[in-house]
Each structure stands twice: as C-alpha cells, then as structure tokens.
Amino acid sequence: MMDKDFIRLNSEACIRCGFCIDDCPTCVLEMGEAGPQVREDQCIECGHCVSVCPTEAIDNIRTPRAGQETIDPAKLPSKESAAYFLRTRRSIRGFRPEPVPRETVLELLDLARLAPTGGNTQNVQFHIIDNRGTLKKVTEAAMTWAKGRLNLAPHLASMVAFHQATGKDNVLRDAPCMILTLMDETTAPLFRQNGRFMLTYAELYAPVLGLGSCWAGWAEAAAISGDPGILEVLNLPPGRIVTGAIVVGIPRYRHRRIPARRPLAVSWGD
Numbered sequence: 001m002m003d004k005d006f007i008r009l010n011s012e013a014c015i016r017c018g019f020c021i022d023d024c025p026t027c028v029l030e031m032g033e034a035g036p037q038v039r040e041d042q043c044i045e046c047g048h049c050v051s052v053c054p055t056e057a058i059d060n061i062r063t064p065r066a067g068q069e070t071i072d073p074a075k076l077p078s079k080e081s082a083a084y085f086l087r088t089r090r091s092i093r094g095f096r097p098e099p100v101p102r103e104t105v106l107e108l109l110d111l112a113r114l115a116p117t118g119g120n121t122q123n124v125q126f127h128i129i130d131n132r133g134t135l136k137k138v139t140e141a142a143m144t145w146a147k148g149r150l151n152l153a154p155h156l157a158s159m160v161a162f163h164q165a166t167g168k169d170n171v172l173r174d175a176p177c178m179i180l181t182l183m184d185e186t187t188a189p190l191f192r193q194n195g196r197f198m199l200t201y202a203e204l205y206a207p208v209l210g211l212g213s214c215w216a217g218w219a220e221a222a223a224i225s226g227d228p229g230i231l232e233v234l235n236l237p238p239g240r241i242v243t244g245a246i247v248v249g250i251p252r253y254r255h256r257r258i259p260a261r262r263p264l265a266v267s268w269g270d
Helices: 019-023 048-052 079-087 102-112 132-147 154-166 194-209 217-224 228-234
Strands: 007-009 029-031 036-038 058-060 125-129 177-184 212-215 240-249
Touching: 007 036, 019 029, 019 048, 048 058, 102 125, 102 177, 102 194, 125 132, 125 240, 132 154, 132 217, 132 228, 177 194, 177 217, 194 212, 194 240, 217 228, 217 240
Parallel strands: none
Antiparallel strands: 007 058, 029 036, 125 177, 177 240, 212 240
C-alpha cells in the first residue's frame, strides 16, 4: 500500500510555487487543492522538497527540516576564489613518514560522504589501510598484477622495470594511508561511480586538513579487475568490491605553481 503520510504541509504558509514538485527527482509530488501532495511513494529521501521550499511550508518525516542546516550565502566563495581553489588542487606523490591521525581521516571522510550519489543511494563504504606492512604488500601485489599484463599494456613496462631496479614504491608512493571505496557486489553498474565522487570530494578537502592525496590507480585497477592476489591483501568485508582508491598523507612539499592544461575541447549536439 502506498504511504502518503510522510509529507507534512502547512497549507497557510504554502504559496503554491511548485518548486518542491519541480525539484523532486522521482516525481513524487503533484499540486493538489491545498498545495503539494504525494502522487506516488517513490521517495528516495534526498530532502530536496524541504530544502527548496522558500516559506518552510513543507516537511518530510523521512528527511526532516530539523536535520537540515540553513545555507548562508555569505559563507560561499566568490567565483574567483572558488575557481582558484579548484585550480590549485594537485596530486601529491611525496609524503612525510608519520601516520595520519585516524581522527583526521574520519574528518576527511565525513565530508567526502556528502558527495552526490546516483539515485541518492549513498551506497558507499570506505575501507582504510594504514598499516605499513599491509601497504607494502598492496604495492607488491599491484606490481605482480601489472607484470602479468605487459602484453596487453606495454606502457606499464617502464614502471615495472623501475620498481624492480630501485625498489621504490611507484604504486602508493610510500603514503601512510590508503582509502578505498566499496560497494555491494550485487549493486547495478549504474552506481559504481559513487565512490569516485566521494574520493574526489576527499581529494579537494584534504589540503584544508593539511593532507596531500593522489589516486592509487594501479592498486585500484588491480582490485577492480578482481585480481585474487591484491584482494587477499586488502581483506575486504564480505560481499564488497572496490570502486576507487586514493592515498593520503602529510606532504613533504607544496606546489608553488598552477601547471597549464590543454585548451578546452567542446562539441555541441544538434
């Protein structure tokens, strides 16, 4: 039976603007005689109907107004400062040896979890490895995986050869912490990017906490491929698969310039 009781409406405060109806991703609401009403119970609990209402006339007991923070436009960056912040993001591949405090990692991920997810599924679990011995095993497992694919990806050969000749960690860069995003192995491929959205948020927020970060592409690719060697080392929770991976740590250096990028490439459809 359809549940229509999760929406609460103050019809006297409602101005019938229809914003809540327009912004509902699953078209749950329709305009009735007293104002917005539930058309069909397909609510994904995104909270937008409450967030967008200009008069606080509507509430949703599944995502109540009491749990929403009021947006203060004065705290938002200017166009220039926002662009500058995004342009200064850099991958860090040199880290100081000290570990990242776990409370700092949790602070980082508590912000990262706010990234958008398809269908508001919020289906991402973080898996953190900060044991030096385990991280070294991850690097070796990723290298073993890469060596088995040199015929398919010749560009890996120089990196594998460099590692073998020097012993340097060109997989995790001797970072003290690795963060992986996981999802349920039965989840549709539609939502596999959710973890990467969250890791992108983490990368952007990391410098604010005094951290540097870098995508752990080789380890990520090995894990996503289902390589048994690296999966044994990662020791994931049952029923979970990897969707993304970064490393974080305290940087040994800071970037002083913003490198140029290739020009914008755009096409317009008819």
